[in-house]
Amino acid sequence: MRQDGRSGCPINRAVEALGDHWTLLVLRDIVFGGRRHFRELLAGSEEGIASNILADRLRRLVEDGMLTRDDAGRGRRATYSLTESSIALIPVFVALGSWGLRHRETTEELAVRAELLEAGGPEMWADFTAELREQHLAVPRPHPERPPVRERLAAARETAAARPAENTA
Numbered sequence: 001m002r003q004d005g006r007s008g009c010p011i012n013r014a015v016e017a018l019g020d021h022w023t024l025l026v027l028r029d030i031v032f033g034g035r036r037h038f039r040e041l042l043a044g045s046e047e048g049i050a051s052n053i054l055a056d057r058l059r060r061l062v063e064d065g066m067l068t069r070d071d072a073g074r075g076r077r078a079t080y081s082l083t084e085s086s087i088a089l090i091p092v093f094v095a096l097g098s099w100g101l102r103h104r105e106t107t108e109e110l111a112v113r114a115e116l117l118e119a120g121g122p123e124m125w126a127d128f129t130a131e132l133r134e135q136h137l138a139v140p141r142p143h144p145e146r147p148p149v150r151e152r153l154a155a156a157r158e159t160a161a162a163r164p165a166e167n168t169a
Contacts, residue, residue: 017064017066018089020057022049022053022054022057023057023060023061024096025045025046025047025049026041026049026054026057026058026061027061027066027082027086027089028093029041029044029045030067030080030082030086031082031086031087031089031090031093031132032093032113032150032153034135034150036079036080036081037077037078037079037080038054038055038058038077038078039077041054041058041080042054046110058080061080061086062080065083065085066082066083066085066086067080067081067082067083067086068080068081068083069081081137082132082136082137083136083137084133084137087129087132087133087136087137088129090125090128090129090132091122091125093117094114094117094118094125097111097113097114097117097118098114098118100114101114101115101118108160108163109157109160109161110157111160112153112157112159112160113153113156113157116152116153116156117153120149124149127141127143127146128149128150130142130143131148131149131150
């Protein structure tokens, strides 16, 4: 993790780590989209991130200890994994999504995830955090019998995306 910074203020240090919008969007795509490889992140970007920007943000996130990079060897894809500090951002993502729902124009398909997480509350966030720990850190989930949050979020988005097609048919 990098130690340089303008000051030791916790807010400053957080802004320095997460302050540009691409960094949060790359983390969002790993957290919510399950994308763990460069090409998946590039192709799946809703906002159309450029390859040089993506490469830079992934490098920075690894340097900052927010991601690990498993280099599978020559000619094979590197896999990026969240660290505990990135997984701990789930409540921050929920707060940002809730703020965006109330104060910015959104689309139903892309807003549904924020709505579901907000409604699900801390129990859902804890389940999601546990899922991410299992996937990225190999820590077993305490409640594997509960339906996976990522699947519920994906299903809600698919349902929202299908609505306009149903209304026009």
